[in-house]
Amino acid sequence: MTSGAIHRELNATYQTVLRHLxxxxxxxxxxxxxxxxxxxxxxxxxxxxxxxxxxxAGYEEYLLG
Incomplete structure (x- = not known):
């Protein structure tokens, strides 16, 4: 999926999507x-x-022990 498609799908700013990607x-x-x-x-x-x-799996181990 392209960054533009993700930005449109999430209704987030393009710069925010790029930073997270x-x-x-x-x-x-x-x-x-x-x-x-x-x-x-x-x-x-x-x-x-x-x-x-x-x-x-790491998060699950951390949260559930």
Missing amino acids: QELESSGAVTTDAGEKRQGQRVIYVANRDAVRSAL
């Missing part, structure tokens, strides 16, 4: 198809399901 990418929770070349390109973001599952 950058954080999610930095943490490994999402990946992109763009590599390092992003200028002028449409970037597709994809959830890294294994990273999300791992994070959820």
Whole structure:
């Protein structure tokens, strides 16, 4: 999904969506198809399901013991 599509779907500002996507990418929770070349390109973001599952398992362990 592109950042523009996410911004429209969530009704959030584009800059807010970009900032969160950058954080999610930095943490490994999402990946992109763009590599390092992003200028002028449409970037597709994809959830890294294994990273999300791992994070959820960590949260569950923390919350439930």
